[in-house]
Amino acid sequence: SQQGEEDPQALSIQEGENATMNCSYKTSINNLQWYRQNSGRGLVHLILIRSNEREKHSGRLRVTLDTSKKSSSLLITASRAADTASYFCATDHTGGFKTIFGAGTRLFVKA
Amino acid sequence: DTAVSQTPKYLVTQMGNDKSIKCEQNLGHDTMYWYKQDSKKFLKIMFSYNNKELIINETVPNRFSPKSPDKAHLNLHINSLELGDSAVYFCASSQSGVGEKLFFGSGTQLSVL
DSSP states (O other), X not given: OOOOXXXXXXXXXXXXXXXXXXXXXXSOXXXXXXXEEOTTSOEEEEEEEETTOOEEEETTEXXXXXXXXXXXXXXXXXXXXXXXXXXXXXXXXXXXXXXXXXXXXXXXXXX | OOSEEEEOSEEEEOTTOOEEEEEEEOSOOSEEEEEEEOTTOOEEEEEEEETTEEEEEOSOOTTEEEEEEETTEEEEEEOSOOGXXXXXXXXXXXXXXXXXXXXXXXXXXXXXX
């Protein structure tokens, strides 16, 4: 069954605003990752946060993880039109070899 | 050099035909994957291979047969194509397969008519 559920399904904001996407999952994880997919392209890894971490930053990206609530959020600050893409959370579990993706959030950043 | 490359990029075929998608990675990774992305962008794992050995088979119909001649290659052969097989198929790789980031190919858009 699908592990991750993402919220919202779609998000439309103005350039310069912040974008927050949320992800919830069902079972225990080893780590959680966020990926980006531009239209017609493959997924690109953005950031990985381990189950014993609570927050991680990378440039304009900030990821939080709350294992007690089985949820994560991705914040993109000062968004740009070029951030327009789909964003997916993905989880890894004991045993490995099986990264499971959520349904994704489609982000539209208007110039 | 493209890290994970898959061919062809587009594949249009008739129902009942057999087709193959090829994937190669030049990253020296041990683990490779096939994912299927449907029209709603939902991405589902199909197979994972580690050092040429099948590790994960996510209850994919046996019309789908992956083959890994070496750890840098993972091909996907599909027999008796059905309308529901229409999707984008992504190949990916990771260093060991346990808790690391995946590197994706650019996808093969398969359309079954």
